[in-house]
Amino acid sequence: MTAFRSLSVAMFKGFFRERVALFFTFLMPLMFLVIFGLIFGSSSSNKTKIDVVGDGPVLTALNNTGIVDFQHVDSFDKAIAAVKNGDVPAAISVQGNKIELRYAASDRVQAGTVQAVISSVVDHVNLAASGKPPAVTLDSQQVEDSSLTAIQFLTPGILSWGLATSAIFGSALTLVNWRKKQVLRRIRLSPVSTGTVISSRLLVTIGTTVLQAILFIAVAMTPVFGLQLAGQWWLALPLLIIGSLSFFSIGVLVGSIAKSEEAATGITNVIVLPMAFLSGTFFPLQNAPQWLQTVSEVLPLRHLNDGMVDVLVRGKGVEALVTPTAVLLAFTVVVAFAASRFFSWEDS
Amino acid sequence: MSKGSTIVADGLRKRYGDLWAVDGVSFTVGEGEFFGILGPNGAGKTTTLEIIEGLRKPDEGSVRLFGENPWPRNPKLLPRIGVQLQASSFFEKLTAREQLETFASLYGVSTATAVDMLELVGLSDKANTRENKLSGGQRQRLSIACALAHDPDIVFLDEPTAALDPQARRNLWDVLRAIKARGKTIVYTTHYLDEAEILCDRTAIMDKGKILAMDAPATLVRGLDAPTHVLIERGVLALEEARAIAGVEEAGDDGVSLRLSTRKPAMVLSTLAERGALEGLQVRGATLEDVFLELTGREYRA
Structure with a gap:
């Protein structure tokens, strides 16, 4: 076996036999996916619930709009009480041709929506009953917009965050542990080059990243979460590799500076967590203040994130990879240079 | 080279x-x-x-x-x-x-x-x-x-x-x-x-x-000119008698055995044999610890 292969195998085994590492690499990001998926997932079906009394063509037409959700109650008084209590934004009663609507004063936007919807349905029914052609016609069609359902931006975001964490942690901890236990020194005493040691760790990092991605996307595509992959999703693969390269370089830098596993863990957290929030991992950045968006432009996770969203779910092509690739590679060069300044084979 | x-x-x-x-x-x-x-x-x-x-x-x-x-x-x-x-x-x-x-x-x-x-x-x-x-x-x-x-x-x-x-x-x-x-x-x-x-x-x-x-190691110890310790069971020989044996430089009683220090162990051992006083005999030569003591003037502490 070549030194490169056996070092890679040794690192792979060391990693996969460590339960804590497996948890932080695979299970914790998945937990985040599940938690955020459930929190944000329910908000996308936000029909307005209203209390209704009676039945008729108006209610049928109203139900077909898909905007309101009916809760049938026995009497209008009960329904009005529910509005007063703030349980529902509006109550509607249909007795033959008489339609009564009561809405809560507190939530004007919701009440306005309900009022507008109901009056348009009522007008429509009246117009149909009169038998006259409409004076004005409205042609409306649905347009696919770029704002995504929760799972569509959560999956690429949390995946990017998960691979950033594991790439930085994994490589930093290997370096610190091997230096502390003098394994690096022992390797230094064998005819193995620095490049072999570094590149075998990089291989392990990339391998872990790919496994994470497969697991993640597989879970997100289950019906519970319902992730829809775009046609050119496989463009994510080169992006994953370049992304793990740049986080690997941060990991080597952290592993060169930190003297203990505890220090490496602390430094990694200080880097990864703020970066994750600033990069739009857990929620989209479009509502964030401009200066924050500018700051996030210098973060590698931001660009990995953007690239992943573009190719995985927005259906963009190779052109979407250009900026992320350029930024990530430039970042890698700078950080790798810094790491090479700080790197040492042994604790002095 | x-x-x-x-x-x-x-x-x-x-x-x-x-x-x-x-x-x-x-x-x-x-x-x-x-x-x-x-x-x-x-x-x-x-x-x-x-x-x-x-x-x-x-x-x-x-x-x-x-x-x-x-x-x-x-x-x-x-x-x-x-x-x-x-x-x-x-x-x-x-x-x-x-x-x-x-x-x-x-x-x-x-x-x-x-x-x-x-x-x-x-x-x-x-x-x-x-x-x-x-x-x-x-x-x-x-x-x-x-x-x-x-x-x-x-x-x-x-x-x-x-x-x-x-x-x-x-x-x-x-x-x-x-x-x-x-x-x-x-x-x-x-x-x-x-x-x-x-x-x-x-x-x-x-x-x-x-x-x-x-x-x-043997050469170091030999070069030391340190005394050999001969130990015999206590009571086989009186301390005064032991001290009088030709070649014995020092004799002591540690409560368990008599310890005779000598640079002429052959002489001392044959005298002891003649007197039938070899009960519980132990002979201890100098060790590297003695060498260290000699070289540094202090006891060896690892």
Whole structure:
């Protein structure tokens, strides 16, 4: 076996036999996916619930709009009480041709929506009953917009965050542990080059990243979460590799500076967590203040994130990879240079 | 390079801050020799070893290892030397066999030799045990096996027997003897004087960065002119009688035995035999501890 292969195998085994590492690499990001998926997932079906009394063509037409959700109650008084209590934004009663609507004063936007919807349905029914052609016609069609359902931006975001964490942690901890236990020194005493040691760790990092991605996307595509992959999703693969390269370089830098596993863990957290929030991992950045968006432009996770969203779910092509690739590679060069300044084979 | 010399160290000095950790160390080690560097903690043994291995640059002096300079890192030398570091440096979570195979492959050597080394150190039955599940003695033996995995010509062992219980130490001595029997040159450090006396062909006694004496242990002890201690059972002979025996320099009663110090043990022993006073006889020659005491003027404390 070549030194490169056996070092890679040794690192792979060391990693996969460590339960804590497996948890932080695979299970914790998945937990985040599940938690955020459930929190944000329910908000996308936000029909307005209203209390209704009676039945008729108006209610049928109203139900077909898909905007309101009916809760049938026995009497209008009960329904009005529910509005007063703030349980529902509006109550509607249909007795033959008489339609009564009561809405809560507190939530004007919701009440306005309900009022507008109901009056348009009522007008429509009246117009149909009169038998006259409409004076004005409205042609409306649905347009696919770029704002995504929760799972569509959560999956690429949390995946990017998960691979950033594991790439930085994994490589930093290997370096610190091997230096502390003098394994690096022992390797230094064998005819193995620095490049072999570094590149075998990089291989392990990339391998872990790919496994994470497969697991993640597989879970997100289950019906519970319902992730829809775009046609050119496989463009994510080169992006994953370049992304793990740049986080690997941060990991080597952290592993060169930190003297203990505890220090490496602390430094990694200080880097990864703020970066994750600033990069739009857990929620989209479009509502964030401009200066924050500018700051996030210098973060590698931001660009990995953007690239992943573009190719995985927005259906963009190779052109979407250009900026992320350029930024990530430039970042890698700078950080790798810094790491090479700080790197040492042994604790002095 | 003198013929047959594996190591030629000349005037090595290394300073840490204000302290000369190694202060003018010179010695040579011949091919196939078992060479011990002996001394208390902080004597400069490990630093000396690290300079020879090429891990540190000496501030002054020179080293030749197989005729080559080990500093800076000399890839030509590396396959010929095997090093066991003071800490047992293993790959995390790997089994004994996996450790050896990994180390062997760093040198591009077939893993067959590596597995063979497990047998040499008596760990064949632990081949599939993970490094962290081994006992202290087993870890030391594995770490020596790892140093030998690529079949080097010379092995450096830094305190291989430190912190082992007596039984584990003895097991390890057998391992070291077996390595020597394979024709390897061994350079090792220890702070156990008795051990060096038993194992080494030659010993350098170090203290405070300097080599105080260097020779075969027996020669060092013989050159000492220290008295031999003859012990007999108490009550076989009166203390006054014992003191009067020709050749006895000093006699004492420690409550268990009579202790006679002499530089003429043959004379004293024959007198005791004549008087039929050899009950519970023990004869103790001088040891390296006496040599250390003589050289430094203080008791040996490891």
